[in-house]
Amino acid sequence: MSDSPAPLEHETFPRGEENPFGRHFTGKSYLHLLSTDQATIGNVTFEPGCRNHWHVHRATSGGGQILLITGGRGWYQEWGRPARALKAGDVVNVPADVKHWHGAAADSWFAHLAVEVPAENGSTEWCEPVSDEEYAAL
Amino acid sequence: MSDSPAPLEHETFPRGEENPFGRHFTGKSYLHLLSTDQATIGNVTFEPGCRNHWHVHRATSGGGQILLITGGRGWYQEWGRPARALKAGDVVNVPADVKHWHGAAADSWFAHLAVEVPAENGSTEWCEPVSDEEYAAL
Secondary structure: OOOOOOOOOOOOOOOOEEOOOHHHEEOOEEEEEEEOOOOOEEEEEEOOOOEEOOEEEEOOEEOOEEEEEEEEEEEEEEOOOOOEEEEOOOEEEEOOOOOEEEEEOOOOOEEEEEEEOOEEOOEEEEOOOOOHHHHHOO | OOOOOOOOOOOOOOOOEEOOOHHHEEOOEEEEEEEOOOOOEEEEEEOOOOEEOOEEEEOOEEOOEEEEEEEEEEEEEEOOOOOEEEEOOOEEEEOOOOOEEEEEOOOOOEEEEEEEOOEEOOEEEEOOOOOHHHHHOO
């Protein structure tokens, strides 16, 4: 018998496999690529407490991501700013060149689509993990 | 008492208002813009039988749309090709410069996100309606 939170009731898009970028995450996440043509769009599902490391979407033009929250509850935070609580139906415009992280709440699964905004010279710069102390203080 | 199909059980994103582009649709649809920054993303909901007119996303570079089906059942068809049946979880990459339409099945509500791929000199060329005969033959 476990008291861990129930998985999402409703998953519109396939959950996919364990996230191949998992080394840049704390905890377990899943990635299913919905589009690699025209624009890359991934369905990312986070187990409770899972979040990615601080990171920056670099680009000389365009770039960044748009997060479309499809289930559960989670967080988005930009460096030096308060974290924003997220739930299904919410949208986050993540600008290029802004250090940030996103992930699940401690007590909820969380899923979002990540739409990569086409970029010139786009890349992702991965930084330090969100520490347990930072995360516990949310 | 009505025997019309039930609305979607699960609507992740707001349905929004009656579609301001309704003159290019047969039947009633709704549009809620989720992002107008970085890339335009709309949540489009179609009543049963509703479909947009044949149209073309024009662009000199980039352009087109990516449709992410979030609920119900519907259709996508490119000019001169068989229609493709769609359901929640499906994805359609709509290339620029390809004449096409999309919309609900006759007996189901239908909802998709439409991600507009950033374009140079992007515009939409609206053409003739999908006739009742074409639609009934699906």
